[in-house]
Amino acid sequence: MKGMCYFTNVVLFSIASEASIWPVHNSTESSSVNDTAMNSLDLQVFAQVPRSRQRRWISQSDMLAILDYHNRVRSTVYPPAANMEYMVWDEDLARSAEAWAGRCLWEHGPPFIMRYQGQNLSVRIGGYRSILQLVKLWYDEVNDYMFPYPRDCNPRCPFRCSGPMCTHYTQMVWATTKKIGCAVQTCYNMVVWGTMWRQATYLVCNYSPKGNWIGDPPYRVGIPCSSCPPNYGDSCRNNQCFPVITSNYMYWFK
Numbered sequence: 403m404k405g406m407c408y409f410t411n412v413v414l415f416s417i418a419s420e421a422s423i424w425p426v427h428n429s430t431e432s433s434s435v436n437d438t439a440m441n442s443l444d445l446q447v448f449a450q451v452p453r454s455r456q457r458r459w460i461s462q463s464d465m466l467a468i469l470d471y472h473n474r475v476r477s478t479v480y481p482p483a484a485n486m487e488y489m490v491w492d493e494d495l496a497r498s499a500e501a502w503a504g505r506c507l508w509e510h511g512p513p514f515i516m517r518y519q520g521q522n523l524s525v526r527i528g529g530y531r532s533i534l535q536l537v538k539l540w541y542d543e544v545n546d547y548m549f550p551y552p553r554d555c556n557p558r559c560p561f562r563c564s565g566p567m568c569t570h571y572t573q574m575v576w577a578t579t580k581k582i583g584c585a586v587q588t589c590y591n592m593v594v595w596g597t598m599w600r601q602a603t604y605l606v607c608n609y610s611p612k613g614n615w616i617g618d619p620p621y622r623v624g625i626p627c628s629s630c631p632p633n634y635g636d637s638c639r640n641n642q643c644f645p646v647i648t649s650n651y652m653y654w655f656k
Contacts, residue, residue, distance in 0.1 A: 459500050459585045464533040465491060468584055468607065471534055472574055475541055477640040479575050481549060484624025487580040487631070488642040495519065495583025495608040503606040506589035520573045520609035525594055525602050533586065536605040540570035547571055550619030569614050576613025577621035583608050 472489050479486065498515055510521050524536035546555050546566035555568035573579065584607040592602045613620065622629050627638030634643040 459503065459587060460496070461586075464586060465584070467533050468537055469582065471537055471541075472582060473640070473642065476575050477642050479621065481623045482626050482641065483575075483577055483621035484626065484629035485577045485622045485631070486575070486626070486642045487577060487634075488639070488644045489580055489582055490645065492581035492583045492610065495581055495610055496585060497583070499583050499585040499606040499608045500587075502608075503585040503587035503604055506587060506592045506602075506604060508592065508594045508604075515608070518610070518612055520576070520579060520612040520614065522570050522573055522607045522609070524605045525589075525592070525599075526605075527599055527602055529588075530603050533605070536603065537607075540574055543568045543571035549623075572620045573609055573613045575620050576609075578611055579609045579613045581610045 469489065469491050476483075476486050476489060498519065499521075502511055502515075502521075508523070508525060510516055510523065515521075522540055524539060526536055530536060543555070543566065547568040555566050584605060587604045587606075589602045589604045590600065592599045592604065594602065626641035627636075627643055630636070630638065630643035635646055637644045637646055
């Protein structure tokens with residue numbers, strides 16, 4: 403990775419409230435990616451986790467919704483991606499997200515993890531009807547993004563300038579980021595940008611490998627799956643490099 407560096411000091415946020423969404427500029431209330439139920443293909447690769455690790459600060463339905471939404475966004479990027487890898491759920495990332503969400507701090511962290519993991523955060527006043535209410539804000543940044551590099555988006559916003567951000571979206575569609583793990587926490591008296599929120603729903607999603615390399619586009623443009631890594635064995639589904647499935651056995655979460 404010579405000549406590259408991470409946005410190690412960049413803070414990325416998305417905020418949603420019952421009455422308004424801020425500070426995501428020029429975002430829309432609805433996404434071009436339709437909400438659909440996860441299909442059997444997604445279920446086969448969702449998770450194969452020992453029962454001893456089944457307890458989560460996130461429901462099974464929320465896990466499925468987050469994972470499915472990411473893969474639908476990744477499969478429909480424009481221009482099309484030649485090397486987009488299918489994203490799967492990772493329990494280690496979920497545990498690290500749990501640990502951070504439990505602290506109810508409106509900032510990225512912990513620092514030692516940020517060196518090698520990506521992270522998107524979202525917070526909402528009160529509860530939520532769908533977990534995607536906290537996730538779609540990241541995708542909505544596509545409205546301010548021009549491939550291959552942000553033009554109107556500044557990764558140092560909103561703390562050092564005013565203007566839209568795109569780095570949540572680019573982390574979602576970073577081709578080599580193929581693992582995700584998230585946690586949801588109900589936080590009381592959480593300080594968000596200097597304001598005390600009596601009750602907030604806090605979503606933390608961690609990603610691996612980390613995306614948002616300075617100077618690099620999120621993916622390679624080309625015919626879908628034409629530049630998949632060799633370990634995928636030419637397996638392509640829904641415009642993504644798809645992992646070979648060795649077993650259909652599922653461990654369901656409770």
